[in-house]
Amino acid sequence: MSITFAPLFLLILIIALICLAVYGAKLVIYIGRIKLGWLLTGYFALLICSPVVLWLLPPERLSHPVDATSLRKAEAAAQNLFPVALTGRPQSVNGVRTLEWQFRLDGESLKVESSRPNPFLNVMVEKTEENDGIIEATYFFTGAILGMIDVSAQVRKVEVTLTENTLIITEPEHYKIELIKFSQDFMAAQILGEDAVRRPFVFDLIWEQLLYLRIPQGVQLQKSDYYLLSVPLEKEDAR
């Protein structure tokens, strides 16, 4: 039983005790008058039927935990994406998916703007050797695993567009991805043990994303909504 619930429980207990002491007799008389047999029968019939109905439900409609291998793979991808991206080779990370855009830039300067006030996305910029005016934008993202359930399908993607010399990144509006997780009957758990029947559930989120830009060497980056991290770091260090 959760500790947070204890004070509420005590409060209800106190109220119930006081009510009993003060209104005990009246309560008894009132209770005695209620005789709604059909309602009672209905309630208990519902109770009795519910586990049977429960067992008849199609299990495939539920969200099942991912297997250990996929979990490990997703975890590795999420862990490696950043460090590897910093070396300038994000595409070499296993299990990472991408969305790509190509734009032709006229002019020598580029601004990177967010469509929303509080940008969140990490943006990395690599300057290419060529000076062909082509901007490559690649959105890297790993699979999203929320509490062992693969919710990748529900995660919305980033949009990138170029107007004149401004690259606009459209991050999705606020939204919620929610899972419903039933706990084991805490009474049954006492004699069955918490983990006796099933694997433990992990409350965690595995998910990483970043936007990787490759721009021509001669393009000047203007002050942007995003903090633009220059990669690869080794290059900088070398200079």
Next chain:
Amino acid sequence: MKLDTDIMKPIYMQIAEWLETEILAGNIGGDEKMYSQYQLAEIFNINPATAAKGLSILVEEGILYKKRGLGMFVSPGAREGIMRKRRDGTLKQLIFDLVLEAQRLGIPENELMDMIRMIKNGLKGEMKS
């Protein structure tokens, strides 16, 4: 018959008198079975013990007799006994009241006797007609 619960006479006496009247009227003859205390209790809506007390008075006076296991029966000479008793008891009491009332009203003896004679003649006349 309805019992008078307010008059001086106790209920068991009233029961006894009612039974006497029944015998006098010939409703129950000599050696016939008398009502049981339970029948009387039900008829008059009284406690059977009270009814029994009424019956026992009549037994004491010899008007009824007990047959073991069968109940009460009317003695052969019951009617005469009752008549004698009423003459000696009830009538005397009535005459006492009569004389007392006459004394209070200051009616002389001969006048009282005249009244009695008059009423008696009147009753006779009624009976004839």
Next chain:
Amino acid sequence: MMSLTKIRLFYVTKKQYKYKLMAYSGLFWTLAAVQTIAILLSLGGTGGWNMGRGTILFSIKTLSNEIIVLLTFLWAFAVSVILTTKSYRDGDAVFVSNRLSSNLANGAFLITYCLIGGLSAVLGGAVLRLIFFFSTGGLGIVSQNFFLSPTELAAGFAVTTLYLLLISTAGYLCGILVQCSKVFVVILPSLFFGVLILAGRDAGIREMLLQAINFLVHESSFIMLTLKAILITAVVFGIALLISNRTEVRK
């Protein structure tokens, strides 16, 4: 010679028990009401985990039948107290009874409603699952713990019933004490909270209290738990019986 009806205790107790089942059927209505409220309260979840990443809120709502079980505990406690109140005791005394038969019938009735309470509290968990399944179509419901296995249902039912028995007899004893003397209306709650407050201050008392609770809560063997619960129940009920045997009825 009057012929007295000889009557056996067992016979009267049985009669009274049946009579109580009929007469107090209203109490089961209150169980349904309490549990319906509990199920509604449970819909909000009894816990959760959230993580915001940019514009996305990742959330896991955990649901359990804790509230249903706890409110059923409260209900059982209240019903046990109610059973000892004057109108209910007088109800016994209307027909043939003595304090022993009355208490035994109450005991049988108490076991009955603990069984019903335990079963319905556990099945309430199934109802809760159905409500979520049919309102979401199954999407986003984690399959783990969703399908209550017969073993789990049976275990939940058994353990809940045992705790209900403990709570009901405690309530019954409290009720009997209060009926014995109204002083206990003050004494019992102050004792309860007094111990809690002392436990908060004094580590020794807290340790003792925890040990007492763990004596039951940490017992993972079903047989031992059953033995412990039945033993405690029997002792508490016995005390209630002894006290009540001296009280007057229909004052």
Next chain:
Amino acid sequence: MNAVECRDLIKAYGKLKAVNELSFDLEENKITGLIGRNGAGKTTLLKIIAGFLQKTAGEVKVFAENPFNNLTVSANTVFVDDNMAFPQSLRLGELLDEAAGFYGNWNMGLAKGALDYFSLNPRHYYHQLSKGMKSTFNVVVGLFARCSLTIFDEPTAGMDAGARKDFYRALLKDYLRHPRTIILSSHLLNEIEDILEDILLITEGKKLLHMPVPNLREYALGLRGKSYILEDMANSREIIHISNVGDGYAYLVVKNDITEQERYKARLVGVDITAVTAADLCVYLTSGKKGGIDDVFNKN
């Protein structure tokens, strides 16, 4: 054999003794009227006999057993008052069924007939009934349970005159069919006097008298006449009650030991001798030698 025996029975609530050294026996299969004014201790006494209350001191035996918390006594006793805690969830018919299960001698035919006669619908609930109807239902249960000891404590509260009369008649008839020990407490002695065998009169928890009803009717005489004449007559007698009627006249209630001769003399001097009804006598006995409510008016 005695159904009920009490010896120096005391029931004390703190300093107040609701029942105070009461000793009496009730013979089995008698109808006894327990008479007393409000607060005389009737209900307390009856509840001790029924086994609901614990005596403080003395001895009480019902069917030769201590009635308190006694199953045999409970099985053979039915106690009816206007406070029957019938459960609210059962219909009248169901209540009768329950009663039948508890009482071995229960007569369902008569009970159902009585319910019908008194227009009590077996499908109704007890708490829906009016006070008089509740009392009627109570007495039906009490009567047809046919317990060896049947106790009615003010059973007719709220019942109309017709229903009361029917009840007394039913009580007597069922008693004749199935004799049992009945205790009937009431303050309306007038109504029940005829069906009683004995009367037990108590005041302030003490026994005043216990005798057959016919004896009670002969227990005392009322004398009405000029005060000075009555004073003379009252001299050597046990006076139960005196009241001044006014205009030099008085009403005197004395114990009935007047000889035939004295009676004769009294009538000659203009003293009316009347019987005292049991009900009046009980009132006089329980209010002591004070002049009654008249005195309050005479003094002020």
